[in-house]
Every structure is written in C-alpha cells, then in structure tokens.
Amino acid sequence: MSEMLSEAALDQLFRSARTFNAWLPKEVSDQQLHELYELAKFGPTSANSSPMRVVFVKSKEAKATLSPFLSEGNRAKTMAAPVTAIVATDHEFYEKLPQLFPHADARSWFAGNQPLIDTTAFRNGSLQGAYLIMAARSIGLDCGPMSGFDNAGVDAAFFAGTTIKSNFLINIGYGDASRDLFPRSPRLSFDEACRIA
Amino acid sequence: MSEMLSEAALDQLFRSARTFNAWLPKEVSDQQLHELYELAKFGPTSANSSPMRVVFVKSKEAKATLSPFLSEGNRAKTMAAPVTAIVATDHEFYEKLPQLFPHADARSWFAGNQPLIDTTAFRNGSLQGAYLIMAARSIGLDCGPMSGFDNAGVDAAFFAGTTIKSNFLINIGYGDASRDLFPRSPRLSFDEACRIA
Numbered sequence: 001m002s003e004m005l006s007e008a009a010l011d012q013l014f015r016s017a018r019t020f021n022a023w024l025p026k027e028v029s030d031q032q033l034h035e036l037y038e039l040a041k042f043g044p045t046s047a048n049s050s051p052m053r054v055v056f057v058k059s060k061e062a063k064a065t066l067s068p069f070l071s072e073g074n075r076a077k078t079m080a081a082p083v084t085a086i087v088a089t090d091h092e093f094y095e096k097l098p099q100l101f102p103h104a105d106a107r108s109w110f111a112g113n114q115p116l117i118d119t120t121a122f123r124n125g126s127l128q129g130a131y132l133i134m135a136a137r138s139i140g141l142d143c144g145p146m147s148g149f150d151n152a153g154v155d156a157a158f159f160a161g162t163t164i165k166s167n168f169l170i171n172i173g174y175g176d177a178s179r180d181l182f183p184r185s186p187r188l189s190f191d192e193a194c195r196i197a
Numbered sequence: 198m199s200e201m202l203s204e205a206a207l208d209q210l211f212r213s214a215r216t217f218n219a220w221l222p223k224e225v226s227d228q229q230l231h232e233l234y235e236l237a238k239f240g241p242t243s244a245n246s247s248p249m250r251v252v253f254v255k256s257k258e259a260k261a262t263l264s265p266f267l268s269e270g271n272r273a274k275t276m277a278a279p280v281t282a283i284v285a286t287d288h289e290f291y292e293k294l295p296q297l298f299p300h301a302d303a304r305s306w307f308a309g310n311q312p313l314i315d316t317t318a319f320r321n322g323s324l325q326g327a328y329l330i331m332a333a334r335s336i337g338l339d340c341g342p343m344s345g346f347d348n349a350g351v352d353a354a355f356f357a358g359t360t361i362k363s364n365f366l367i368n369i370g371y372g373d374a375s376r377d378l379f380p381r382s383p384r385l386s387f388d389e390a391c392r393i394a
Contacts, residue, residue: 006206009203013236013335014335037391039207042212042384043211044340048382054392055391056394058394061394100384100385123319123323123365126321127323127326129324130331131327131331134210134240138206146243147317158394167320187239190234193234194253195253
C-alpha cells in the first residue's frame with residue numbers, strides 16, 4: 001500500500017505550483033522532454049486509448065511557425081518560453097488499439113461511431129495533457145498552460161494531412177516568480193464543488 | 198527552483214500506479230476525500246474556471262442509485278469500491294468567474310458563446326478529473342477510472358435541475374493487486390506520440 005507523499009512533494013505538485021508567465025533563461029533539454037513523456041504516458045486512459053500527441057516546439061523556426069496563431073496576450077510569453085508543448089489529439093486513436101489494448105477487439109468499440117470517437121479523444125487527450133503538466137512538475141519543471149490560440153491555424157501548420165487536432169498549449173521551463181506572476185486566484189471550497197453521498 | 202521528486206514518488210504517481218478492479222476491505226474516510234479535493238483544486242484551469250463538480254458516492258443508498266446506470270462490466274467492481282467519484286462538469290461554470298477570476302470580467306468571455314462554454318467545460322473538467330486521480334495517488338489512494346456508464350441516467354439521478362453533467366467515474370480505495378489486475382498494457386513510445394520541432 002502507498003503512503004502519502006512528503007509535504008514538499010505535495011507542495012511541488014499542487015499547493016505551491018503556479019502557472020508561470022515569465023521564464024528563467026535556462027534550457028529544457030531533449031532528454032527532459034523524453035523523461036516527461038516517459039512518466040506521463042502511464043496515466044490511465046479509456047481502454048488505454050492514449051490519444052494524446054505532442055509537438056514540443058523548441059527551435060526558433062518552429063516558434064515562428066506557431067507565433068501568428070497565438071492570442072495577443074499569449075504571444076510574448078510563449079515566444080520566451082524554452083519549450084511550448086502543443087498538446088493534441090489523434091481522432092483516429094482507435095487504429096492503435098490492437099497495439100495498446102491487445103486482449104480484446106477494442107477497435108470495434110469505436111470505429112464508425114464518430115460521437116464516441118470524438119468524446120473519447122477529447123476527454124482522454126485532455127486527461128493526458130493534465131498528466132503531462134503533473135509529470136513536468138514532478139521532474140522539477142514549471143508549466144504555463146493556455147487555451148488562447150487559433151486551433152485551426154495550428155492544425156494546418158503542424159498537423160496537415162493527419163487526423164490530429166490541437167487541444168491546448170503548455171509553456172514549459174523554469175518559471176521566474178519575480179515577473180508577471182499573478183497572485184494565486186481563489187479556488188472553490190469543498191462544499192462549493194463536492195458532496196459526499 | 199524545484200527538484201525532481203524521489204524515484205519512489207515517481208513510481209507511486211506514474212510508473213507503478215495501476216487502474217485497479219478489486220479493492221481491499223479498508224474504508225476511505227470523509228477526511229481523506231477532503232484532503233484529495235484540497236490538493237486537486239490547485240491544478241490549473243483556463244481562466245481558473247474550475248468547472249469540475251464531484252459527487253463522492255459512498256453510502257449504500259447512493260451506490261444503489263448509481264448501480265443501474267453502470268455498464269455490466271463496471272457494476273460489480275464499482276459496488277465493491279469504498280468510494281466512487283462522479284466527476285462532473287458545471288456548464289454554467291462562468292457564473293462563478295467573478296469569484297474565481299476577480300481581476301478581469303472573465304464571465305463576459307464565455308456568457309452566450311455556447312460552443313466555447315461547452316469546449317472549455319469539457320476540456321477543463323477533464324483536466325481536473327486527472328488532477329483528482331493524481332491527488333488520490335499522492336495521498337496513498339488507488340483509482341479505477343471508467344467511462345462505461347449511462348451519462349444521461351446518472352445526470353437525472355444526481356444532477357436533476359442543475360447545469361451539471363457527468364463526465365467520468367473514478368473508483369477510489371486501496372487496490373487489491375492479487376485480484377483482477379490486468380498486466381500493464383503497452384504505451385506508445387516517445388517517437389510514436391511526440392516530436393521535438
């Protein structure tokens with residue numbers, strides 16, 4: 001049976017973790033991006049469908065390709081971030097189910113049922129995006145997730161000719177708490193968000 | 198700056214964590230459910246919108262209400278779990294933005310734009326569901342998330358007369374690794390799921 005993580009770990013993952021808008025001038029290595037994915041991939045998805053696909057935008061050229069599709073308020077901080085992950089979703093994820101869920105014909109549960117495909121892709125691709133955020137924090141990186149961008153533009157620039165569609169973006173690096181860090185916004189209390197039945 | 202978490206913590210959160218189908222006969226306290234939420238609530242959401250709402254189904258009566266809406270394969274294990282969280286989403290989340298995002302009129306970004314409301318609710322409610330899974334693992338609990346149930350039936354039974362809709366379910370307790378634990382299914386490799394641009 002597992003124990004509770006240390007107070008320091010709970011702080012790092014949840015209580016002290018913040019959405020950063022400014023970044024220290026410190027690179028994120030390709031090795032760290034691999035470490036990140038190698039943790040995040042284990043998070044649970046429906047029928048192990050694992051629909052998330054990620055482009056880690058790191059080079060000047062790829063950042064320039066991304067730039068015009070960012071909302072005005074997201075542009076400067078994203079250009080300055082060491083890495084921007086385009087968290088995307090493969091809407092033909094079910095074609096990989098013979099590999100990912102070998103003990104049953106899970107492909108047949110989805111193929112041809114477009115509403116189920118799209119709902120499963122969006123729900124589970126989003127879950128995996130959250131696992132990616134938690135994995136980044138777990139290895140000592142900070143995140144700045146964002147939804148404000150032109151999804152269709154990003155899809156045309158990065159996923160043309162595929163069944164992959166962008167979901168949201170995550171700036172990744174080492175957050176600079178001395179700049180552009182908003183005060184922590186309030187959260188809903190347990191009684192506002194939850195009940196025990 | 199943060200450090201990498203311990204190997205044991207990374208195992209507990211990601212590498213050794215499993216989706217359990219059988220549960221040890223050990224209760225999950227209301228206090229633990231509060232601890233769980235008090236961590237998960239800090240995970241980032243778009244404009245701090247925090248659309249997730251949760252019913253922790255714990256009593257025999259509430260379990261009996263849930264039971265008929267479960268898919269056949271999910272029923273017995275869910276009835277046996279100490280707690281089943283109904284992870285749901287408030288599609289009028291934007292009415293709480295004056296409280297949750299006090300430094301701007303974020304309510305006006307959403308009100309009246311139903312496609313944006315629904316996309317934001319589903320994406321961010323799902324992110325928060327993943328934070329709930331990671332928070333449960335962080336405090337030493339195991340999870341069994343599921344999508345196989347009659348959402349409309351659950352909504353009518355638990356959320357009638359509200360703007361809250363069910364998203365997915367999470368059985369929560371202490372997993373029994375000696376029963377009904379499938380072998381770990383394969384995951385996509387980095388190169389299958391990601392690229393660095």
